[in-house]
Amino acid sequence: MKLFLDSANLGEIKDALDGGMILGITTNPSLLAKEPKGSYLAHMETIVSLLKKDRRGLSLSVEVFSDKPNEMVKQAREFVKKLKYKNLAVKIPVSFRGQSYLGVVRQLSEDGIIVNCTACMTPLQLSMAAAAGATFVSLFYNRVRDGAKETEYEAARKEMLERKDIEPADFNPNNILREARALLAPYQKAEIIAGSIRSVLDVKEAGLAGAHIVTASFKTTKATLAHFKTDHAVGNFLKDFQKWIE
Ligand code: E4P
Numbered sequence: 001m002k003l004f005l006d007s008a009n010l011g012e013i014k015d016a017l018d019g020g021m022i023l024g025i026t027t028n029p030s031l032l033a034k035e036p037k038g039s040y041l042a043h044m045e046t047i048v049s050l051l052k053k054d055r056r057g058l059s060l061s062v063e064v065f066s067d068k069p070n071e072m073v074k075q076a077r078e079f080v081k082k083l084k085y086k087n088l089a090v091k092i093p094v095s096f097r098g099q100s101y102l103g104v105v106r107q108l109s110e111d112g113i114i115v116n117c118t119a120c121m122t123p124l125q126l127s128m129a130a131a132a133g134a135t136f137v138s139l140f141y142n143r144v145r146d147g148a149k150e151t152e153y154e155a156a157r158k159e160m161l162e163r164k165d166i167e168p169a170d171f172n173p174n175n176i177l178r179e180a181r182a183l184l185a186p187y188q189k190a191e192i193i194a195g196s197i198r199s200v201l202d203v204k205e206a207g208l209a210g211a212h213i214v215t216a217s218f219k220t221t222k223a224t225l226a227h228f229k230t231d232h233a234v235g236n237f238l239k240d241f242q243k244w245i246e
Contacts, residue, residue, distance in 0.1 A: 001207030001222065004059070004215035006195055007018035008032045011046060012218035017054045019051060020223065024059035025051070026116070026138075026195060026215040028091065040065070048085045061116045061136065063091035069111055072104045080113055089136055094125045102132040109133025116193065121147065123176050126202055130190035136213070139180070140196040141173040146189040175207035200224050 004024040008031040016022045025047065026100045032043060045061050051058055062079050064072040074092040092104050094117050105115050109132070116136035117129035121144050129137045147153060148171035160166045171173045177192065183188055194211035197203055200223050203214045216224075 001134045003214045003221060004193065004213055005201065005218060005221055006031065006197070006215040007218055008035055008043065008047070009218070010035075010046060016218060016221055017050060017058075019222075021048050021221050022055075022058070024061075024213065025086075026061040026091075026217075028063045028118070029065045041079070044079070044083055048083050048088075048228075051085065051087075055191075057087050059087045059136075060085060060087060061089040061118075063078075063090050063118065067099075068103060069094050069099075071105045072101065073107060076113055077111075080180060087114070089114040091116045091138070092134075093117075093119040094129055095119075102128060105129060107130040107133050118195075121176075121185055122170055123179040126176075126180040126192060127187070130184050130187035135189060136191050136193050137171065137180075137184075138193040138195050138215075139176060139211070141194045141202060142196040142198050144171055144173045144176060144196075147171055158164055174205055174209035177206060177211055181210035201220065202245070 002023040003021065004026050005013060005022040006026045007013060013025060032040060035043060047060060050062055060221040064075045066072050066075060072092060079090055080088060089115055090108060091100050092108070092115055095101055105117050108115050115134045116138055117134035118138040118220065120126045120137055120139050126137045126139060132203065137199060146231060147157065177194065180192055191212035193213040193215055194206035195215045197206065197214055197216040197220060203216055203220065204223055206214045
């Protein structure tokens with residue numbers, strides 16, 4: 001399992017790269033909206049410059065901000081042209097209000113653009129995105145769980161369950177990951193990213209359930225490495241050595 005950082009914050013990105021904790025970065029328009037107002041592309045260019053300075057060529061996912069397929073294709077091409085970054089993945093949502101975006105995924109993939117098909121909530125969405133050519137397919141781990149209990153979606157949930165579009169186990173993200181790995185077996189190049197991660201235990205469970213990559217906030221990413229007994233052991237080594245050389 002690889003750990004990515006889910007952030008558009010330049011300070012966090014720099015610290016996570018310097019700390020050697022992450023092997024890629026995912027962003028989305030909501031994460032960018034937490035940053036000071038400015039140009040979307042200029043901000044992404046700064047992230048690319050940090051990645052270039054890092055020199056490992058880590059993956060960066062940048063999302064389109066349109067619901068129209070032709071606009072998405074245009075934006076994706078512009079990202080590729082302006083950002084000039086070999087490991088740039090363009091994030092395309094799997095669908096929106098009944099409209100499929102897998103045609104966009106296929107078109108961009110055929111053009112040689114790396115696609116991260118995002119906002120997936122079911123094993124079938126993940127496997128269809130991979131079949132359409134996506135290199136990365138993103139499952140929103142905790143948002144799936146939220147979907148089982150949010151009262152505002154009670155009617156939609158009931159309708160999907162009654163129509164047998166989903167079953168109760170489809171609200172368990174670990175189950176989704178296990179099933180998706182089986183369904184994705186023919187699409188060797190596709191990697192599952194588990195996003196919408198809220199704790200260190202989510203990172204571990206998503207990885208064990210089959211996510212190739214887990215993308216988490218800076219806080220969670222940092223917390224994966226912290227342990228009070230590690231601090232105790234390292235503190236003692238330093239203290240004992242200091243006593244010995246004095
Ligand atoms: C993943 O690619 C998304 O950026 C992200 O993890 C969304 O999750 P959240 O908004 O529920 O945290």
